[in-house]
């Protein structure tokens with residue numbers, strides 16, 4: 001069995017509201033799978049169902065071959081889950097938090113000491129061992145939360161927006177850690193709103209309005225026909241003042257989307273209007289580009305909104 005996580009037509013309803021609608025996917029062992037989608041699209045609810053914390057209304061899933069409903073108690077023991085709220089005890093020290101989670105997973109004595117040392121080494125948090133969790137910075141709290149989530153050496157780890165609100169250096173440190181663990185065979189399911197993080201993942205799923213609307217490698221998603229509508233081309237526009245040009249550009253015929261990326265504008269333009277655009281923007285350099293992941297998701301979202309109107 002090479003699949004660590006599967007969802008099979010997973011559907012979760014809260015009363016008459018469908019939070020997760022017929023979602024299917026599979027994550028291979030050792031993969032880092034990125035999961036994206038707007039707020040409220042159903043990401044956390046899927047994680048909870050896969051961790052055995054929430055019973056699906058229909059459909060189901062597996063973790064390491066175990067059924068998420070029938071084997072929920074075993075799954076809870078075997079997976080690591082770092083929720084958005086981290087689940088740390090702010091009044092306890094770093095060492096006490098780790099010891100507490102070791103106890104929760106039934107690890108004691110020399111095994112607990114050994115494992116504690118390993119996660120301290122791995123996360124580099126040993127220097128704060130005696131500091132209360134509540135007094136750590138966001139980046140260190142997040143590393144402590146990860147240490148607690150993996151204290152029982154889980155083969156599958158769910159991380160729900162693990163890097164929200166932390167600085168780029170701390171984010172990179174966390175990703176280095178994930179790559180290291182994935183190299184050792186640990187499977188990660190990571191939700192994020194950061195496109196650069198999604199691009200680090202082996203494969204990415206995009207959920208919108210409770211449905212999985214795209215799934216694949218970044219390269220595959222960039223080539224999706226839905227993200228590259230017939231008769232359009234994606235261009236990068238270099239100009240001295242991108243902000244000033246953006247408003248004008250959005251009014252021009254044949255420009256379907258335009259947004260600023262650093263010093264450039266990315267635009268989705270109708271092919272037969274491209275020459276006209278070049279003629280009107282003589283001061284700008286216009287070059288064809290492949291869509292960024294953000295371009296892909298924005299275009300997909302617009303398309304779904306259009307077709308559901």
Ligand SMILES: Nc1ncnc2c1ncn2[C@@H]1O[C@H](COP(=O)(O)OP(=O)(O)OP(=O)(O)O)[C@@H](O)[C@H]1O
Nearest residue numbers: 014017019037038039040041042043044045046084
């Ligand atoms: N226990 C619950 N009862 C009722 N509705 C719920 C419950 N849990 C979640 N929801 C709703 O289900 C939807 C999906 O929520 P979920 O937390 O899974 O979204 P998300 O994609 O993780 O969002 P975010 O990016 O903001 O974390 C939301 O509309 C939420 O309000």
